Amino acid sequence: MQQVQEEDVRKKNRWKKEIWSWIKTVAIVLVMVSLVRAFLFTNYIVYGQSMMPTIHDGERIIVNKIGYEIGEPNRFDLVIFHATEDTDYIKRIIGIPGDHIFYENDTLYLNGESHDENFISNFRDEHESGKFTEDFSLEEVTGYDEVPKGYVFVLGDNRQNSLDSRHIGFVKIEDIVGKANLTYWPPKNFKFYHH
Known part of the structure; x- marks a missing residue:
């Protein structure tokens, strides 16, 4: 039983790390897009x-x-x-x-x-x-x-x-x-x- 709980905790931790990794990646991409748009390129109609x-x-x-x-x-x-x-x-x-x-x-x-x-x-x-x-x-x-x-x-x-x-x-x-x-x-x- 102890081993199953430890495995569940490891899985949860992996998921948390994975989700946190995705959040950081999306945040970095959004910042980069904002910087490019603000300083390098923009669009017009x-x-x-x-x-x-x-x-x-x-x-x-x-x-x-x-x-x-x-x-x-x-x-x-x-x-x-x-x-x-x-x-x-x-x-x-x-x-x-x-x-x-x-x-x-x-x-x-x-x-x-x-x-x-x-x-x-x-x-x-x-x-x-x-x-x-x-x-x-x-x-x-x-x-x-x-x-x-x-x-x-x-x-x-x-x-x-x-x-x-x-x-x-x-x-x-x-x-x-x-x-x-x-x-x-x-x-x-x-x-x-x-x-």
Whole structure:
């Protein structure tokens, strides 16, 4: 009888150790996920059509929050930034500090050289009413002849339907939350962003 009770006590102790081990594992995983979410990556739901055809209304994206802590934003990156205290926008960086920008005949000119915008070429070609990107120069829309240090110039990919640097001015680099890395929802729209 004594031996049976000792065996029961050992089994209970093993179960307690096993349960405690699982609780610790789950707690560690939850802490790690929280840290990753808080400091490295986060997700957003995109509202509106300003980034079509690249990103559509209602898609969910993953944003890398650490990239610009260790590096600088690059031209054509898709970024989330604080537009107001309550609202974040997603747009594409067109100009980085020191860039001179103008558009003429639907062509982007950076520092005097034309640049292809492959990310909008199909969408632009389907556009039927006039120019996809109206002609403008940086001076006309911001009063500056080049993008100032500490700022970027951003545009939505859907140039006819985007509230961007043409209207709100430059975006402070310190207001950028992070770079959009991928769309994960809905699954049929899953894709990585290369710029």
